[in-house]
Structures are given as structure tokens and as C-alpha cells.
Amino acid sequence: MMLLEAIILTVITASTPLLIAALGELVVEKSGVLNLGVEGMMIMGAACGIAAAIFTGSSAAGVLAAILAGMAMAALFGALTLGLAANQVAAGLALAIFGLGLSGMVGAGFVGAQRAGIGKIEVPLLSDIPLLGPVLFNQDPFVYASFALVFLVARFLNRTKAGLVLRACGENHAAAHALGYPVLRIRFLAVLFGGACAGLAGAYMSLVLTPFWSSGMTGGRGWIALAIVVFASWLPGRAAVGAYLFGGITILQLHAQGAGLRVPPQLMSALPYLITIVVLVLIMRLRRGGAAGPASLGVPFVPDR
Template sequence: MDLSAISPTLLVASLMVAATPILLAALGEMVVEKAGVLNLGVEGMMIMGAVTGFVAAIESGSPWAGFLAAAIGGAAMALLFGFLTQVLLSNQVATGLALTLFGLGLSALIGQGYVGIKANSLGRVDLGALSDLPFVGRVLFGHDPIVYLSLLLVAGVWAFLRFTRAGLILRAVGESHNAAHALGYHVRRVRMTAIAFGGACAGLGGAYLSLVRVPQWTEGMTAGAGWIALAIVVFASWRAERVLVGAYLFGGITVLQLNLQTAGARVPVELLSAAPYLVTILVLVLISIRARRGGAAPADLARPFHAST
């Protein structure tokens, strides 16, 4: 095995790109769960974002139009979930699973005529002399705009939940919807807003796959990224800064296993390809052991809200 073939600079830069779609989806789901809603349909929203973003980018010729359409498509899927669970009071777990299956099937239907077509991708942000700096220039200042948008969203969500009144209300709804309702807050409105935001973030994550990482449409191209995003939310203990760490950790493992294959590692390719998912399972096992001692999940997570008035 020739480890000299692995460039640390490209490895770190690549892990940021690999982590971005999962980071966007996980961050959106964290906000949803902070509001007390469990949406297992992240995979379905991501794949719908991937196909709607790709179709919009092809038809308009603009990748930005694709990202906008992806956010709208993901939010629309999420609002369907919100209507079923918050208005009709359907089971959140079953509805989320159904949303994933619906998204996978509908995306395959929509994308039938777009297989094999290459989309216009986003270029890197030109930061002048900063981009030419050794190591740091390529790692920090050589990315496309969505990578920086994802980092800004992490900072924005962290500040929103920690310092704003609206963030406090959202957390209160997740911890005790009955108490929040008694204080006069609109529980369903807060939750529907959070659900729409989570869907938009998942849609952006899906579009990043079809417009940047692999600028073409392939059926089922999310390949479990939505489930990884759900696991990262638990790993991060519902904290924005830890979501960033978890997404980058998974991105690093994904990129590392690809580099090890290229370097000729004497490990079965199947085992290397499964490594990110095996690590995810291990993390969830460790988290479940820790949760027995008192977890950080919102108290009313996945519990239906019945307004008394």
C-alpha cells in the first residue's frame, strides 16, 4: 500500500465537500427534532431535492435555479409530512418511513428522462490570494458557495437556538408542548415552520449531490445519506456545533476509504465501502448506552400534540 499517494490537502478539502449534503440534511433535521417532531423521511426529501434541483438546473441552465427548486421541493415534501402528522395526527415514525418510500419512487419517475445528462455545476469561490495559500488556501478557501452556506447555516442555527426569543419558543415546544400551548404559543405553527425548514435543508443537501458532487441524475443517488443524517443528529446530542463535527467525521471516513482503495490497501473493497456505515452503527450503539444515563433528546420528541382549545 502506497500511502504517499494520499494527499493530506486534498483529503481534508474533499471531506468538506463529501460532508456538505449530510451536514445540510442533519442540521435541518436537528431543528425539526428540537421542535419535538421526528421526521424519518430525510432520505425521501433529499432524493426529491436531488431530482427537482437537477431538472430545474437542466431546464433553466442555472444551478442556482436548481438549488432554489430543490429547497422548495424538499419543503413541499416536508409540509406533506407536517400536514399528516400535525393536523391529521398520523404516527410520525410510520409517516416518515412512508415519505421516504414515496420520495424514492416519485424521484425515479420524474428523473426517467434525465438519466445520462450532465448539469452545469457551481464553480469555486474566487478569494484571490487567499486561495493560493499553501494547504489552507485549498482547504478553506477553495470551495463552492454551498460549502460556505452550510457553515453559515450552522452558525446561524446555533445562534438562533441559543440567543433568540423564537429559538427559545421552538425549544420550549420541543420540551413541553402542553406548557408552551398554555403560555399562548402556537405549537402547530412553530412545528410546521421547523418542518418546512428541515425539508428545505434536506432538499439543498440532495441538490448538492446531483449538481456538485456528481453533476448528473442517478436513481437512488442519496444511497442512505438521509439515514446517516438522522444518526448524526443523535450523535450530536441535538447541538448544532456537534452536528458539524459529526458530518465532517462521516465525510472524512467516506473520503479516507476511497483514498485507501486508490492507494491499494490490502483490505476487501466491500469492507472499505461499508466502513462509514459500520462506524455509524458503532456510534449509535455507544450513544444508546450513554442515553440510558440520561439523554439530551427533547422531552416531547415524536409525541403528538392535542390542542385543548
């Protein structure tokens, strides 16, 4: 019983950053922009988050700094791909390389600096329910935020006019433009939202999951978040399923190593990446090529005056 509870709790902490980052990228892609630089924005969030938290002594300041750092990186990407209509794939790669380097420089002064993680918020009474209580109602604020985000993103995309316009930009930017919507401005806002989410996910990495800085600490999670968006068929609810699936695999691998399973640790470490590939293939098979992403995804848009 206790073990099960412990496993579920670690799965939640492993899945939360994936879910937050994936939800941000989902909105970006729904607007028709492919930002491959999630890894770069995320690690900048992690570096700036812990730097600001140690500097000010406030976790809230750290989270805010992480969000702003992610948005600043996203703005750079937006300026290039939307303002200058640059190739989105290449610009996303540049963002990832640039972010990995810059985060190393930002974090250099904080290597080895430990700080207490962010405390949990206990919901009174409900958290006393056996098993369900600690799992659902005694979590850090990020976990609650990630669930709220699933609901809010789904509602925004499917139930609001703004969400409809954003999806229109992603499906057919020429038509959205013809109807008088500022396609580039809408896409830029979506990209900023994606950056904020990636920064927040990074803050979770450096402030909660492993509360210290180490270079390259996101370890490819930004890329897995991208895979989750594809896996989820651009649906927020399914992104949550995907994030928990991947988080679960990560934890399974740790427990398998702890249980003394006689396989090379490298094979276990490779498992999340291999499973990502398998899942991407399976989901494409199931979908039979139909219902792919937004129709204008990755296509630059240059309005005629």
C-alpha cells in the same frame, strides 16, 4: 502536501450534504417532531434540482427548485403528522419510500445527462495561503452556506426568543400551548425548514458532488444525517463535527480502495454504516442514558380548544 490537500477537499465535499441535512433535522427535532423522511426529501431535492438546472440552464434555479421540492415533501409530512396527528415514525418511512419512487419518475428523463458542476468562489488573497487557502477560501457556495448555517442555527436556538419558544415546544408542548404559543404552527415551520435543508443537501449531491442524476443516488445519506443528529446530542456545533467524521470515513474508504488495500470493496462500502452503528452505541454509553433528545420528541400534539 498536495495529497493531504486533495483529501481534505474531498472530505469537505462528502461532509457538506450530511451537515446541511443534519442541521435541518436538528431544528425539526428540537421542535419535538421526528421526521425520518430525510432520505426522501433529500433525493427529491437531488432529482428536482438537476431537472430544473438542466431545464432552465441555471444552477441557481436548480438550487431553488431543490429547496422547494424538499419543502413540498416536508409540507406533506407536516400535514399528516401535525394536521392529522399521524404516527411520525410511520409517516417518515412513508415519506422516504414515496420520495425514492417519485424522484425516480422525475429523474427518469435526465438519466445520463451531464452538466458542469457549480463553480467555486475564490476569496481573493486569503485563498493564496498554502494549504489553508484552498481548503477554506476556495470552495463552492454550498460549503460556505453550510458553515454559515451552523452558526445561524446555533444562534437562533440559543440566543433568540423564537429559538427559545421552538425549544419549549419540543420539551413540553402542553406548557408551550398553555402559554399561548401556536405549537403546531411553530412545528410546521420547523418541519418546512428541515425540508428546505434536506432539499438543499440533495441539490449539492446532484449539482456538485456527482453532477448527473442516477436513481437512488443519495444512498442512505439522509439516514446518516439522522444518526448525526443523535450523535451531536442536538447541538449544532457537534453536528458539524459529526458530519465531518462521517464524511471523513466515506473518503477514507475510497482512498483505502485506491491504495490497493486487500480487503473486499463491499466491506469498505459497508464501513460508513457499521461506523454509524458503533458511534450511536458509543455516544449512548458516554452519555449514560442522560441528556437524551427533546422530551416531547415524536409525541403527537392535539390541542384542546
